[in-house]
Amino acid sequence: MSETTAPASAPSPQQPADETPAIGIHKRGVQFPQTHPLALAPVTPPPPTVDGFVKEFLHELNTDQGVALSRSSINDQYTALAHTVRNYLTARWLETGRKQREGHTKSVAYLSAEYLLGRQLGNNLLAANLNDVARKALESCGLSLDTLRAQEVEPGLGNGGLGRLAACFIDSLATMNVPCVGYGIRYEYGIFRQTFVNGEQVEQPDSWLALGNPWEIAHPEAAVKVNFGGRVETVTDEAGVATSTWVPEWNVLGVPYNIMVPGYLNGRVNTLRLWSAQATQAFDLSIFNAGDYAQAVRAQTFAENISKVLYPEDSTPQGKELRLQQQYFFVACSLRDFIDNQGEDFDLRDLPERVIFQLNDTHPVIAVPELMRILIDERGFDWNDAWAITSKCFAYTCHTLLPEALEVWSVELLGRLLPRHLEIIYRINTEFLEVVRERWPDDYLRLGRMSIVTEYPERGIRMAYLATVAGIKVNGVAALHSQLLRDKVLNDFAELWPDKFINVTNGVTPRRFMKLANPHLSDLITDTIGTGWVTDLERLEELAPYADDADFRAAFREAKHANKIRLRDRLRVRDGIELPTDHMLDVMVKRLHEYKRQTLKLLHIVSLYEQIISGKVDAADVTPRTFVFGAKAAPGYRMAKNIIHLINNVGEVVNNDPAVEGRLKVFFPANYNVTLAERLIPAADLSEQISLAGMEASGTGNMKFALNGAITIGTDDGANVEIRKLVGDDNFFLFGMDEPQVAALGAKGYHPGEYYESDPRLKATLDLIASGTFSNGDHQTFEPVVSNLVHNDRFMALADFTSYIEAQAKVDAAYADTEAWTRSAILNVARCGFFSSDRSMKDYIKLIWGTNPVL
Numbered sequence: 001m002s003e004t005t006a007p008a009s010a011p012s013p014q015q016p017a018d019e020t021p022a023i024g025i026h027k028r029g030v031q032f033p034q035t036h037p038l039a040l041a042p043v044t045p046p047p048p049t050v051d052g053f054v055k056e057f058l059h060e061l062n063t064d065q066g067v068a069l070s071r072s073s074i075n076d077q078y079t080a081l082a083h084t085v086r087n088y089l090t091a092r093w094l095e096t097g098r099k100q101r102e103g104h105t106k107s108v109a110y111l112s113a114e115y116l117l118g119r120q121l122g123n124n125l126l127a128a129n130l131n132d133v134a135r136k137a138l139e140s141c142g143l144s145l146d147t148l149r150a151q152e153v154e155p156g157l158g159n160g161g162l163g164r165l166a167a168c169f170i171d172s173l174a175t176m177n178v179p180c181v182g183y184g185i186r187y188e189y190g191i192f193r194q195t196f197v198n199g200e201q202v203e204q205p206d207s208w209l210a211l212g213n214p215w216e217i218a219h220p221e222a223a224v225k226v227n228f229g230g231r232v233e234t235v236t237d238e239a240g241v242a243t244s245t246w247v248p249e250w251n252v253l254g255v256p257y258n259i260m261v262p263g264y265l266n267g268r269v270n271t272l273r274l275w276s277a278q279a280t281q282a283f284d285l286s287i288f289n290a291g292d293y294a295q296a297v298r299a300q301t302f303a304e305n306i307s308k309v310l311y312p313e314d315s316t317p318q319g320k321e322l323r324l325q326q327q328y329f330f331v332a333c334s335l336r337d338f339i340d341n342q343g344e345d346f347d348l349r350d351l352p353e354r355v356i357f358q359l360n361d362t363h364p365v366i367a368v369p370e371l372m373r374i375l376i377d378e379r380g381f382d383w384n385d386a387w388a389i390t391s392k393c394f395a396y397t398c399h400t401l402l403p404e405a406l407e408v409w410s411v412e413l414l415g416r417l418l419p420r421h422l423e424i425i426y427r428i429n430t431e432f433l434e435v436v437r438e439r440w441p442d443d444y445l446r447l448g449r450m451s452i453v454t455e456y457p458e459r460g461i462r463m464a465y466l467a468t469v470a471g472i473k474v475n476g477v478a479a480l481h482s483q484l485l486r487d488k489v490l491n492d493f494a495e496l497w498p499d500k501f502i503n504v505t506n507g508v509t510p511r512r513f514m515k516l517a518n519p520h521l522s523d524l525i526t527d528t529i530g531t532g533w534v535t536d537l538e539r540l541e542e543l544a545p546y547a548d549d550a551d552f553r554a555a556f557r558e559a560k561h562a563n564k565i566r567l568r569d570r571l572r573v574r575d576g577i578e579l580p581t582d583h584m585l586d587v588m589v590k591r592l593h594e595y596k597r598q599t600l601k602l603l604h605i606v607s608l609y610e611q612i613i614s615g616k617v618d619a620a621d622v623t624p625r626t627f628v629f630g631a632k633a634a635p636g637y638r639m640a641k642n643i644i645h646l647i648n649n650v651g652e653v654v655n656n657d658p659a660v661e662g663r664l665k666v667f668f669p670a671n672y673n674v675t676l677a678e679r680l681i682p683a684a685d686l687s688e689q690i691s692l693a694g695m696e697a698s699g700t701g702n703m704k705f706a707l708n709g710a711i712t713i714g715t716d717d718g719a720n721v722e723i724r725k726l727v728g729d730d731n732f733f734l735f736g737m738d739e740p741q742v743a744a745l746g747a748k749g750y751h752p753g754e755y756y757e758s759d760p761r762l763k764a765t766l767d768l769i770a771s772g773t774f775s776n777g778d779h780q781t782f783e784p785v786v787s788n789l790v791h792n793d794r795f796m797a798l799a800d801f802t803s804y805i806e807a808q809a810k811v812d813a814a815y816a817d818t819e820a821w822t823r824s825a826i827l828n829v830a831r832c833g834f835f836s837s838d839r840s841m842k843d844y845i846k847l848i849w850g851t852n853p854v855l
């Protein structure tokens, strides 16, 4: 019997004709009594020849966009091209889904509030090996692939490193043939578009969906209901057993949008499923006056606000109600979706064999009580059985060491929004503290320290502790970070469960950040060692011997120079900047945060400038350098915005001063994002990774730079530690205090003013800023920045200044020896294969997930 022949009693998939189609009655996987032979396999578009591609492209343009080529806009063309590429991926996507359902394989469900995807077109052409065909096909229509690629607005559904990591991970899992579904939020507005007005950051909404998103497929019929508010009713039966029921007050719908995540040249296509909030009728009726139609329609806006905008905070959550709504919204949708997809007769006892929910930071941790609630309240499990299941289904990745970045939700808010979940969290805590008490009887201080519930400054739930208690594993994101988690931030928990704490060093995908972003270097590498490195990055080692080959070095420099020209051309059009291509290119790009110390970089620049204009140094003796910054500040982060203003004003003065002409340039192209990173990083000579030791959990920008042949100047922090170990001290510029020294100085009492007074060069630098040189003579503008450094300087920039300046002098000396510099740069590439996110995924699989690739 053929697979598609169903018993005669199979339900009809059709709607009764007289009813409005509704959500929730559309079943999937219904068997049809008969079918067309063509429906037995997914429909594939014509073969990927130039003519086949043209045909499919014109078909999309004509039927989907409804325009003739001669009348089409660039956006029509881009959309038709994107759909064409999507069509080529669809058959593989359907096939991937079928295999997964049939194989009952264990999946990774990656729960992340952010995915900083970057543009999709180039990546998908690469993954499907359609680049050349598409280019030729478009040329034959008189169109340019590059022009159409430039039309894409990148989905900025993340703030920075954490969101970009999620995007790299799902790329790697697809490439490694591992079943994975990424779950997240389809923000209508992603990270804001940054502009500068008189040097100050001004945020513009990122309406990335305005021209449509050809990469997503909506399934409104599969929407999931998510409840909020209300109260918990407890009923005690005759046997004295209390059961709780959540009586919610309002709800919204989560509509899934599917996005394909293709593996690189392997035919696998995983899914990224993002949820969009919509109003339900129940919502309108319960919150607002049912008689007021207009008000009820307005109420829709309230519901849809949940997925309206990404919070633009990085490392400093504000504890806003809407943010908690977002977190619960996407997590509730995702758990429901995953469980429902296992089929009706699936025994939830087997859930740990079917899935691991990886929690990307604390943002999705509310999933823990949500799964408990589903098991107990909806499926009738008792507490212990439910906990036995739940405590095997989650693993937690911690991304920070900053205390203010660890999320704590106020009990008042949690109780109001999710009363049943709060009750469950309390019970988890009670049982957990029992375990602690058993191990350390009478250690009351420890009980207070470890409690999931904190009392100060108000009663709140420490989400990192909840994740640690529930997770099978807790991982940090670089060796040093994981060690500090064990020894400091979560030390009490590590004493209780030493085996729970592991390290998985972050990584980046070589597909996007090398193959796609750096075609010149990629071609050189492939010509030298073959193609295997793209999916087996450790093979870059084979380049090491070529560091001693003068011809290879020359070719390597040529690639770097070509990348500077590519960058110059982009910045000229994008920002009206004229980038010198014969300078050392010194780049610091990452979110603006005091712990990352953009001010330290700025002090170096101002110091160089001060030495020249004061006549201490002859301009002719200064290595020509162009400094490029890229950084967004959280809109409410005052100091960060002041620093942006100062960087821009320093650039304005330095770039227009004839005294330093041909020596120093300072540029700050606005709106740093993945698209800019892809152009900027391959052109860089020097990578600035200068956070205060013990503050940067890992960093991934540092890895992208090293893999693209920039040399790092950095502190002993995050993954810098591992980069330096791999590339060797001769190929890395180390400076500054290490973490124990930072801790010791902090304990002794840090007085930045002493550094200001005792280092004349530092004093002259800060005095120049304070003098109003960069603010048209006004002393007030940058007073907060200067006085913060001299009187507070939480991140000890002044303490590391001297060491930083000395290291920069070594950079100049090294750069003067072109051949030796190139050799070092090549060795950075050759020795950093470890930082592929494929390797990170192997570590997660081995140490946490126990999932297997599907072969």
Ligand SMILES: *Cc1c(COP(=O)(O)O)cnc(C)c1O
Pocket (backbone or CB within 6 Å): 159, 160, 161, 162, 164, 589, 590, 591, 672, 673, 674, 677, 698, 699, 700, 701, 702, 704
């Ligand atoms: C890689 C990346 C980051 C992370 O950079 P760090 O230097 O590790 O903080 C942030 N934003 C974008 C656009 C990136 O591509």
